[in-house]
Amino acid sequence: MSARLSSRKTAAALRTSARVSAELLLVLVMAAVALWVLGRMWSVVWPLIVGLFLTTLTWPLTRFLRRHGWRPALAASVVTVLFLLVAVGVAALIAVPVASQSGELTDGVVDGIAKLREWAAGPPLNIGDDQITKALDSGVARLQGSIGSITSTVVTGVSTVFNGVVTAVLALFLMFFFLKDGPRFLPWLTRQLPGRLATDIPTVAARSWDTLSAFVRSQALVGLLDAVFIGLGLWIVGVPLVLPLAVLTFVSAFVPIVGALFAGLVAVLIALVSNGLTDALIVLAIIIVVQQLEGNVFQPIIQSRGLGLHAAMVLVAVALGGNLAGVVGSLLAVPVAALIAVVWNYVREQLSDPPPAPTADDPAAVPS
Structure with a gap:
């Protein structure tokens, strides 16, 4: 015999779902307004x-x-x-x-x-x-x-x-x-904010600064790996201008997607006009392999360790940022995701209940 649904519990569940949906909708509207103002x-x-x-x-x-x-x-x-x-x-x-x-x-x-x-x-x-x-x-x-x-494109350029x-x-x-004046900012901010905000916001700001620093260091390390491996491949193939191309690869690593494509295109073009079609194809294969390793191995692992994000989250953030805002979105996706994680972790810390104090009946409280 099947149990009947409780009308009271069903109505309560619907009210809770409606309230949560309305609150979530309000949060999304505020986020859209913030993004509009930012734009x-x-x-x-x-x-x-x-x-x-x-x-x-x-x-x-x-x-x-x-x-x-x-x-x-x-x-x-x-x-x-x-x-x-x-x-x-x-x-x-x-x-x-x-x-x-x-x-x-x-x-x-x-x-x-x-x-x-x-x-x-x-x-x-x-x-x-x-x-x-x-x-x-x-x-x-x-x-x-x-x-x-073409004229309008040139003017735009x-x-x-x-x-x-x-x-x-x-x-x-x-x-x-x-x-x-950077070190003066947090003390000044503490003096300007009232009540608990004088503690919360400077703490989040300090953690965000550490996270942003970790992002820049990890991106520089990824660019260095790209420059070393691609430069080594160009040197083995015998392509001229190895050092400038390696430097260009390192600098371009700070601009996701477009930077790698630009540096790779320049390297393949120089290999084509200097060494011929065969060496150009070899250089293209080297660049593709290194870029795949960077995008799927080096960058997710290095940035996930430095920023406290899972490698899958790094990949999802870059893809989502690129779809929403192009190159700039790809560039800012990972640090923005890391800053959101910083805020979320701090809020979770503040909303979590403190661990219960050990009692005399608790075996863990008895010294061994």
Whole structure:
């Protein structure tokens, strides 16, 4: 004989479900409003985020100088200037060798195009010069027809470059002030907040800073592994410009997805114009293997240990961030997930009941 449903318990369950659903909906609405406000303020928020990343990267040296008697302003100034010199040096390390061999690379590109035409003219394609000329004429006509969209794309690109320069300058100034006055922030924040917030928010902020520092260190380690393995592969194959390509790979590792694609494309192109198609395919295989190891092994393991996140959560966060906000979402997905975990762990600590005190009847309380 089956038991009958209790109307009282069913109504109570429905009321509880409705209340929880309404509260969850309210939380989602508030989150959507916060994201909308963040998007409206993105031109200010993005330099702030970049400045924080740069600060976590340069703070250990600043802290070392301050502990050895340097004044905060002097230590921040010296570290900022050193960072600029290193950035300029890295750019020169990449640009100067490429510029010195630009003539050889240009000749290689021309020879490569000629070889491709010879290969296309032979079997199995048997594409004649008249067909190639017709295809080129068609491409030129299409290019002329798209001149308006190309112009708008160029203008957009110039605007993007300008915005990038402005962001870099603002981030650099913010980095200087963070390095100079960063240790004063938490005491100042404690004095501004009332009641329990004066304890909770500074504690969460300190833990978030530690987590952000761990993210930057882990990302640098992943980039270093990429640069070492890809650089070693390029050196074995005999591709020129190994050191600039390795440096470019390391720097590009801080920009997920697009950075790896860009560095890999440059390496394959140089291998193609310098060593030929076979070596270019070998370099492409090396880059694919290393990038797969990075995305599926190195990055999840290293970041999961440094950030306290499971490797699967790192993969899910990167995929979700990329789908929601593209490259920027991929870049910020892991630190945002780690910061959410920090807040959740702190809230759970505050809401958890303290462990019961041991009693005389408890065997664990009796000393052995």
